[in-house]
Amino acid sequence: MDRLSRLQQLLQESPGDLFLLFAIAKELEGRGDNEQSLAYYVQLLSLDSDYVGAYYHLGKLYERMGDPRQSWDTYTKGLEVSRRLGDTHAYSELVGARMQLGDEEDFA
Numbered sequence: 001m002d003r004l005s006r007l008q009q010l011l012q013e014s015p016g017d018l019f020l021l022f023a024i025a026k027e028l029e030g031r032g033d034n035e036q037s038l039a040y041y042v043q044l045l046s047l048d049s050d051y052v053g054a055y056y057h058l059g060k061l062y063e064r065m066g067d068p069r070q071s072w073d074t075y076t077k078g079l080e081v082s083r084r085l086g087d088t089h090a091y092s093e094l095v096g097a098r099m100q101l102g103d104e105e106d107f108a
Contacts, residue, residue, distance in 0.1 A: 003027055018048055026057065034065050052082050052090045059097055072098065072107045 004027045011020045025040035041058040044051055055078025062071035075098040082091040101107075 004031070016047060018044055018051055021047070022051070022054060022057075025054075029057070029061060034061060037061060038065070049077075050081055050085060052078060052085060052087050054078075055081065056090065056093050056097060059094070063101070068101055069107060072101055075101070 004024065007020055007024045007027060011017060011024065014020060021040050021044040025037045025044065028034075028037035028040065038058075038061060041054055041061065044054050045058070055074055059071045059074040059078065062068070062074055075094050078094045079091060079098070082088075082094060
C-alpha cells in the first residue's frame with residue numbers, strides 16, 4: 001500500500017483529522033495533482049480556519065496553479081490568523097511569501 005492510500009485509509013478511520021487532511025494535501029501536491037490537493041486544503045481550512053500551517057502551502061499551490069490573486073488573499077488571511085495566534089514563525093514565512101508576489105497596489 002502506498003503512502004497516499006495509507007493516509008486515506010487512516011482518514012476513513014478518523015474523519016476530520018486535520019493533520020491527515022494536511023498530509024494528504026501535501027502528498028497529492030507532491031504528485032502534481034493540484035486540483036485534489038486544493039480540495040483537501042480547502043476542506044481542512046473549512047474545518048479549522050486556525051490551522052495556520054496550511055495557509056503558506058495553499059498560497060504556494062495557488063501560485064503554481066497561476067492564480068496570484070488567490071495566493072495573495074490566502075497569504076493575507078494566514079497573516080491575520082498567525083498574528084492572532086501569536087505564531088511568529090508562520091507570520092514571517094507568510095510575509096516573505098506575500099512579498100515575493102508583489103505589494104498591496106498589485107492586488108488592490
